[in-house]
Amino acid sequence: MAELVYPPVIGVARTMFKALDLRFDIAGSEHVPRRGGAVLVSNHIGYLDFVFAGFACRPAKRLVRFMAKESVFRHRVSGPLMRAMKHIPVDRAAGMQAFEPAVRALRSGEIVGVFPEGTISESFTLDKFKTGAVRMAQQAGVPVLPVALWGTQRLWTKGHERDMGRHHLPITIRVGEPIAADPSEPALALTRRVRGRVQELLESAQQAYPVKPQDQEDAWWLPAHLGGTAPPPSRTSTS
Numbered sequence: 071m072a073e074l075v076y077p078p079v080i081g082v083a084r085t086m087f088k089a090l091d092l093r094f095d096i097a098g099s100e101h102v103p104r105r106g107g108a109v110l111v112s113n114h115i116g117y118l119d120f121v122f123a124g125f126a127c128r129p130a131k132r133l134v135r136f137m138a139k140e141s142v143f144r145h146r147v148s149g150p151l152m153r154a155m156k157h158i159p160v161d162r163a164a165g166m167q168a169f170e171p172a173v174r175a176l177r178s179g180e181i182v183g184v185f186p187e188g189t190i191s192e193s194f195t196l197d198k199f200k201t202g203a204v205r206m207a208q209q210a211g212v213p214v215l216p217v218a219l220w221g222t223q224r225l226w227t228k229g230h231e232r233d234m235g236r237h238h239l240p241i242t243i244r245v246g247e248p249i250a251a252d253p254s255e256p257a258l259a260l261t262r263r264v265r266g267r268v269q270e271l272l273e274s275a276q277q278a279y280p281v282k283p284q285d286q287e288d289a290w291w292l293p294a295h296l297g298g299t300a301p302p303p304s305r306t307s308t309s
Contacts, residue, residue, distance in 0.1 A: 075154035076133050083121055090225075091236045094125075095278060098245030098271075102130035107176035107212035108248060110134055111203050111264055113272055114185040115194050116222035123183055123217050126243045135175055136183035137168060158182065169206065176210035186261070190228045193303040194293045196272065199265040201258055207251035214264050216246040218271035220279055224291050242279050244271040 087094075102108075112123045124134040133155075140159040143149045152159070158175065160168040172182050184206075186199040207214050220242040226232040246267050251260060276296065283289035283298065292298020 073133065075151060076156075079151065079155065080124075080128070083125070087125075089236070090234060091238050093238055093240045094243070095240060095280075096126055096129075096243045096245075097278075098247075099126055099129040101245050101247045102127045102132055102215065103181070103213070103248060104130055104132070105179065107179050107210055108181045108215045109176065109203050109207040109210075109212060109251075110181055110183040110215045110217055111186055111199075111268060112183070112217040113196055113219060113268055114187050114190050115219060116190065116225060116227040118226055119185065119219055119222055120183060122219050122222050122241060122243060126217060126245050127181060132181050134181045134183040137172060137185075156180075169202065172206050173210045176206060176212050181215070182206065186265075191303075192228055192301050194223055194291065194298075194300050195295070195303040196265060196269055197304060199261050199268075201261045204251055204260045204264060205257045208253045208255075208257065208260070211251075211253075213248035213250055214260075215248050216264060216267045216271055218244045218246075218268055218275050220272065220275035221281075227291075230290065240280050242275040244275045246271050 110123060110127070112119060120136045120138070124136070127134055135156050135158055137158045137160050138152065140161045143152050143159040156175070158168050158172050175182050184203040186203045187197040188200055189197075191197045204214060221240050224233065224239055226234075249264055249267060283292055286299065289298040290300060293300050294302050
């Protein structure tokens with residue numbers, strides 16, 4: 071079926087990137103499979119992360135079907151767009167209802183995007199990963215594609231005002247090699263392994279980021295362990 075909506079939406083996003091004068095540093099896009107299904111797993115630090123995680127797959131000419139909370143699909147503007155782009159609604163009270171549609175999409179050769187932390191990390195560190203992403207990969211027989219984003223929190227994140235000014239803001243994205251999802255490996259063990267790889271990519275992105283906070287007030291977007299003033303991570307974030 072022809073993609074009538076997704077490509078124009080990408081075009082709008084690229085125009086927005088240019089208008090905002092964002093400075094991209096993307097490494098590892100060659101790891102995105104050119105064909106076949108995969109579960110894209112990314113950290114979650116801002117409201118626009120799905121845009122940037124999907125953007126990392128553009129060099130491979132792949133579209134990503136993201137799993138997103140069901141309320142977004144009920145919105146009169148975003149709902150029709152999300153459905154037309156074949157994203158997958160998730161009811162947090164009954165999350166398993168989205169599992170089978172995601173597996174079907176993976177088996178049909180789609181890349182399905184998941185934020186396994188379940189919500190934005192206000193500490194900008196990795197929270198605990200849920201096992202659903204790797205279980206989908208195991209059931210569909212597809213690999214997990216680890217991705218790390220950095221800098222997206224400076225545009226728009228939980229607890230802070232949007233900043234869509236033209237600030238030459240850097241966005242750093244790292245994509246790792248696909249991780250095989252062997253069905254014989256316990257889902258919890260595989261999830262920990264995937265989380266460890268995303269952590270490595272995140273640290274790489276942070277080290278490569280070319281900007282430091284200007285002062286203490288500007289340090290809100292940096293994690294406490296890197297000298298910033300973001301809230302400390304939750305107790306479960308190290309599991």
